[in-house]
Amino acid sequence: MSVNKQIAQELLEAVGGKDNISSVAHCATRLRLIIIDEKKINQERVEKIEKVKGAFFHAGQFQVIFGTGTVNQIYEEVEKFDINSTSKQEQAKEAAKKGSKFQRAIRTFGDVFVPIIPVLVATGLFMGVRGLVMQEEILAIFGLSPVDISENFLLFTEILTDTAFIFLPALVAWSTFRVFGGTPIIGIVLGLMLVSPSLPNAWGVATGEDPLMFFGFIPVVGYQGSVLPAFIAGIIGAKLERMIRKRVPEALDLILTPFLTLLIMIVASLFMIGPIFHLIEGYILDGTLYILSFPFGLAGLFIGFFNQIIVITGVHHIFNLLEIKLLESTGSNPFNAIVTSSVAAQGGAALAVGLKTKSKKLKALAYPSTLSAFLGITEPAIFGINLRYVKPFIMGLIGGGAGGFVAALLDLKGTGMAVTVIPGTLLYLNGQVISYLFVNLVAIGVAFVLTWLFGFSDKQLKENG
Incomplete structure (x- = not known):
């Protein structure tokens, strides 16, 4: 066997x-x-x-x-x-029958956005690689300068780095329809309608282009890079499709259900859902930027400390929306550098436990958990080691706060999202890699030293089994 x-x-x-x-x-x-x-x-x-x-x-x-x-x-x-x-x-x-309404809502939110993250990860890595190869120092190695790079090559890199964000509403609407019981292909088409080239480009409008005005007061634009309008439209659209399907004769279902769903939803999306929730997105972004603007590294200290507590609850998926919006609107992601500190710190705490304990079983558990954390996944370290013995987890939180504090002071910003620590290095190849490595070392070092000195001893093995 x-x-x-x-x-x-x-x-x-x-x-x-x-x-x-x-x-x-x-x-x-x-x-x-x-x-x-x-x-x-x-x-x-x-x-x-x-x-x-x-x-x-x-x-x-x-x-x-x-x-x-x-x-x-x-x-x-x-x-x-x-x-x-x-x-x-x-x-x-x-x-879904178990847990509070809040837990169920967050779980649903995660079900929608988690499947989208891999392509955003890939896009972020593409951005990192482009940032690396376009640096003058790197080009100089090959005897080149930025003016030597052809427009066709730049166009190719833009295809790699921009496509996922341009068509983000289609991805969001597809996933939302899937989660809420609609037909995913209808969700894709609805999302694509929101970014139709027939509409004024959202980024063009943001830089001075005029939107289409309906009825004299409703601005209509494309929703390139937007999340909330597609998310809300997906929820309503999926429920509408199911309602229509129940009432349409089976012989006409193939024709009428998608026709009515798309017709009603594109009208609602362009004239009501889009303008309202696009405005809300702006407020969310402004609030996020306000928190990140806290002086003296306070934003990094706060987020870096509390992030892994949020991870335990599973509520951390809600920040996907904020990170996506930050990347789409500002082209950078200051959240990533702060969050990577909290991830790295839990790995540092688990490493201290592994090196300090005399238990072979605990060592065998701690070392792979540490590696997993350094690759960006903290669950093994948190639930297998740190939270079980409590103090290592707390020391990891402190290390995360320290690393986040330094990241905020250095104004560190990633070019993508969803990868941290070692893989996350690729998001900082645009001249920030030294600062990124330093921030990780601070987080790991603080968590490691505190855990070694105050956070763990083998006496806890008997107390915790």
Whole structure:
């Protein structure tokens, strides 16, 4: 029997058998189980299984942390035991009966935006690489200067870096329709209508071009890079489509349902939803920029300290909207440098635990968790190490605040989003990489030293099991 198959079997036994599992899904790091009878779970046994880095209940799901890559392999083995596997979206609906309204709202928000993040990550990396190759120092190595770069090459790089943001409403509307039970292709078309070349370009209007005026007072523009109008239109559109489909004869459904949905929604989007929520987006951006403008590094101190507390709750997905809007509006993302400090700091705290403990099992857990944090994923470090022993987590928060403080003082800004620490280096190749590395070292160093001196001793092993 393979190691992963053995782990899957032990896990099923520890949660009360496969008959106690309603469904199973997984994300980037966690196996997510919907449990029928939570009392049958042997939490201690689960956490002692090889490769398990922690386990906890959240959002109506029993989530077992395995880490990137490993979770896919364990999921495949669990599926072989004839467990009802589902998509995360299907399982989210099943779990929606549990948790507060706020938790359910945040979970839904995450379900919409998480699938979009990979292309925004790729776009951010493209921006980082372009920033690197266009630096005079780098071009000089090859005997070139900026004036030697052809317009065709610049056009090619713009295709890589601008496309995702130009058509962002289509991505948002697609994902929102998918989550709220509509037909995704209708969502895509609705989103594309919002950025139709027949409309005045949003960025052109922002720089002086006149919008189309309807009825003398409704400004109509394209919504390139906008999030909220497409998100709200997607929610309403998906519900409208389902309502129309219930009332249209089956013989006419293929024709009338998409026709009426798109007609009603594009009118509502351009004349009501778009203008109203575009204005709200502006206020959100202004508020964010106001917080980030706090002097003396206070914004970085505040955000860097509290970010990982927010991660525990799962509410951190709500900041995707802010980061997307910052990138679209300002071309940079000061949030990323601050957040990367909080991520790196949790890795520093876990590393201190791993080096200080004499427990081979804890070392074997701490080192991979540290690496995972340095690659941008803190769940293994938080739930497997730091939060379990409490003080390392607190020291990690302090380290995150210290790193965020320095990042804000240095006015560090990423060219993309969603990647941090080591992978995030690519977002700072536009002349900021030294400052970025320094900020990470500050966060890791403060968290490591505090954890080593005050945050952990092997006495806690007996107290915490």
